[in-house]
Amino acid sequence: MYTIKTFQQLLTDKLAKHQGTTVEEASDKDLYYAVASIVKEEMNENWLKTRQKYKEQDERQVYYISMEFLIGRLMESNLLNCGMLDVCTDTLKSLGRDPEAVYNQEHDAALGNGGLGRLAACFLDSIASLRYAGHGSGIRYRYGLFEQRIIHGNQVELPDYWLKEDYPWETRKPEEALKVQFGGEVHTHRRFDGSLEFSYNDVDIVRAVPYDVQVAGYDNDVVNTLRLWSAELPPEDSSILADSESKYYHHLDHMHSIEQISGFLYPDDSHYEGKELRIKQQYFLVSATLQNIIREYKERHRAPLHKLHEKIVIQINDTHPSLAVPELMRILMDDEGFSWEEAWEVTTQTIAYTNHTTLSEALEKWPVDMIKNLLPRVFMIIYEINERFCKGIWFDHPELRDRIPEVAVIAHDQVHMAHLAIVGSFSVNGVAKLHTEILKNKEMKPFYDLFPEKFNNKTNGITHRRWLLQVNPKLSDVITEAIGPQWIKQPSKLIGLMRYSNDQPFLDKISSVKQHNKLVLAQLIKERTGITVNENSIFDVQIKRLHEYKRQLLNIFHVIYLYNELKDNPALDLTPRTFIFAAKAAPSYHMAKEVIKLIHHVASVVNNDKDIGDKLKVIFLENYNVSLAEKIIPAAELSEQISTASKEASGTGNMKMMMNGAITVGTLDGANIEIRDLVGDPNIFIFGLNSEEVLDYYAHGGYNAKGIYHTDERVRKIMDQLNGGEFGSQEIEFKDIFYHILYNNDPYFVLKDFDPYIETHELIERSYRNQKAWQKMSVANIAYSGKFSSDRTIHEYASDIWKLKPLK
Missing domain, CATH: 3.40.50.2000 (Glycogen Phosphorylase B;)
Incomplete structure (x- = not known):
């Protein structure tokens, strides 16, 4: 247990050794890094002990895969969970320094956008605080969504380069890097026993380098890991000396395309290149994570991989990591020699899926040709999953034959990621009671009819x-x-x-x-x-x-x-x-x-x-x-x-x-x-309207936004003020909002719920x-x-x- 005196001595030593300065001369930034170093050393010891205990006790572990972890600043959170927040704050005050100014030196880790990423961060905190063996797995984006500036009332997006300064909470582990491959050609060979073997030519190899961030439990000495993957050029590629100018520039383009994978959170997917990059990011995350899981399982357990699901559960957070299903199948079949049936049994007992939305635009769908070109072997597996699933419905559930296009993994020349996640997992959960009921009775009803045992509710929470x-x-x-x-x-x-x-x-x-x-x-x-x-x-x-x-x-x-x-x-x-x-x-x-x-x-x-x-x-x-x-x-x-x-x-x-x-x-x-x-x-x-009323309007009509505009003077006045009145002058017009509400019949019932x-x-x-x-x-x-x-x-x-x- 630290006192102000012992903490001050630690702080003095850190500043002298690492920053070459004194407490009196130290900047707020110097103090921030010194405090971070003290906390990280405290966590390092418990981090090692926690991993050793997991090995000794050999309990089942969860891997939580998410494209977002909105962890924010970690200084105060880590100090709090390690029982050092009060003494650190009091020490800084006793030195005449402003603790908040020191803590504010940390840039928010821009690894997420909204509720999805913050939920993942809260979950990691609770997993560690409740002493569960759980690990987060995400991407180490160099740039966040964007830094928002408002200029003349308009949103302007600037790059959010949150890693421009050293990030003290991460530990790079290059010795644990893995290879992820894209593109190329797949060749099929038949073995002597009649089974199939697959080989790859002309693939694009990306090096996935892990950066580990410690996740401290509250007052319990448990420290789990958030592993963030960074996409880098393989050493053999970066060492090539280009012998011509064209090769040199090709090498630069190649390096840039690889670095883009962990470059930006949510690249704009309104165009082809953006969609392609999003798929690359998603596959990069799941491939690196699953290879890592298999590697660690082999190191930790003598049991064969056929028992993977007895020791490992993989929770995929929303549809983004759905490629975990075919990728685990690929690793088990191509690298470990499993048959299709053996790999499918393990996969569908290992992966669980959380659905976060009923919005159709958020239930991802990717063009077949894009998946096929980027991930040819993975697409072959997705195609086979779809064929077997649809045949199963045709023969085992004739009453659902007409609904096959609604539930197919591949339909209308697109791969439906939510369908892939549902078919390939053992659990599908919604995140609030109403949301889960809507999934079961409307949005995912055919799946619920097929797999009622998979569906369950887990209402979200916050730490x-x-x-x-x-x-x-x-x-x-x-x-x-x-x-x-x-x-x-x-x-x-x-x-x-x-x-x-x-x-x-x-x-x-x-x-x-x-x-x-x-x-x-x-x-x-x-x-x-x-x-x-x-x-x-x-x-x-x-x-x-x-x-x-x-x-x-x-x-x-x-x-x-x-x-x-x-x-x-x-x-x-x-x-x-x-x-x-x-x-x-x-x-x-x-x-x-x-x-x-x-x-x-x-x-x-x-x-x-x-x-x-x-x-x-x-x-x-x-x-x-x-x-x-x-x-x-x-x-x-x-x-x-x-x-x-x-x-x-x-x-x-x-x-x-x-x-x-x-x-x-x-x-x-x-x-x-x-x-x-x-x-x-x-x-x-x-x-306002409840969900049944809203869904009934969507299904059967009966709502007329123009009618409200013409009969409610308050609404008409506001709308007219947008359309040329004091809130919509010629210089600043809001005609798009005006016409969107009236001529698209107010799709979100703003006017209906106004009164x-x-x-x-x-x-x-x-x-x-x-x-x-x-x-x-x-x-x-x-x-x-x-x-x-x-x-x-x-x-x-x-x-x-x-x-x-x-x-x-």
Whole structure:
């Protein structure tokens, strides 16, 4: 256990040895690297011990493969889990240094985009904290999605080169590099025993070099691994001395094409080259990971590979790693000599699949010719999987023959990755109760009819250690003072807070913490935007990816409505509101970028109108990432979870804000339903169409957006303001939004849900005025949020799907 004195001595030694400086002369960057070195040394010892214990105990292990791991900054998280956060913070303060300035030297690891990647990061934290043998596997992207800048209200994308400085949390392991091959020709030979053998010519070889990031469990000395693969030129290629200029430039092009594989998170796949690169990334990840799994299995176990599934489970996070199915088949058959039947039995007992969406555009489909050219042997296996699967339906399920095109792995000249994942796995799980039911009864119904035993639900969760203990220490202290520290390891204990829901001194403490967090956020807003917000206003927050189904448009329509009301009636008694947005739109997503532009234009009008003053403020914080979320969430009072019902698989932002005492305003979608079921109707604001109504409109029609436009004066006024009014001048036009809603019949029901949304916000307005009642609602949300800890989710995965036992 460190003291301030011993930690200071360590810090002094590190600075002298590694930076050649003293505590007094050290920059914040020097201090950051020195602290990181201390923490990493602490973790290294436990990392080695953990791996040794896994070998000794020989328990089943899980490999979690994901194209995204949005781990954010690791300094405070690692300090917290290693029990060193308080002593480090106190030591820096005793030296007259600002701990936050030191911790902020770390750039967010830009290895993900949104909820999918953050979920994977939370899962790794919980797997280690619950002492399970689990490993993450992803790609070490040099550039993140993009760094967002807003120029004249427009999103501009800049490269997010997060690795421009040394990343202290990774360890390069070149000796464990593997080869991944693309393209070439496949030749088939028949062996003496009649079995087939495959050889490859003219393949493109890429070297997969692992970089390991340690994942420390909370207060338990367990350290697991997130292995990130980097694509590099094989040494034999890089040593070739080109003997002509043309060969030299060809060599450079080849090197560039290889480095691109781990170059960018989500290359633009709206064109052929981008699609091809996405497939390369996905295959690179699964091939390197599976080769590594097989290699480690052979080193660790004497049992034959036919028993692989008894010791290993592979969880693929969404459709992106679906090529794991044919790649495992390829390795077992081509490299290990398995028959098709033997390889299929092992594969379909080893791989499990998590589905994250019902959106058709997110259920990936790739052109057959592209897969065939890039991965000729893998395509042969996919083709055979499809043939056997479709024949099985034809002969064994004649009642489903008409539906074969709906479920085929290859159909309409495309490879359907979700179908491949379902057919080749033993478990298919959704991520919220509603989402799983929609998969079973609608989106994946033919598969459910075929494989009902595969389908199960695992509602998402978040690590309460980062999203409460770390980001909101003042609230954590109030909780611990009231119910003791057991909730940190057993988040379900948070329910004990309900005993204090009528305790005024306790409610006052909760309110005081929220006010402090609002002041901190107000200061950050002032620093970043120059806008002064009223810290006594309602902090109304919507932070998530910018997508039409998430309906940031409905939120900004509400802002325009309130602005219009105040302009028409300046004496209107309205509780001041600060609307806080943060979101990135995909670079090629025109409508999403138009919404960002609209939010900024509305903000420029509202924030500069002297008649409005501080009654309304609209804030857009650019370049949304984990670190920014950590600042916003503790200050949020109203959590906007307003997706079109049936579209949001789960959501995790709703859980993070709930855990920090914000009240949800939302549709009956995703995990909102389960939040409502826990906290009860008095502690949440629900509005709008439900999923059955939405799906019925999609299936049978009956909705008319133009009818609402012509009959609701409020809607017509807002829409007309976009189309040439004060929010849509000739210089700044929003005709695309106007025509998209009216002439594409409002595909996400913004106008349909507008009236109930406005009514619900009027109820919110009245509720907020009764601060004691609001504080009680806030406490109820914190108390019930323990259900949404990722510890609970991982317990369910480990028990129901992975069959893991905790480390003894």
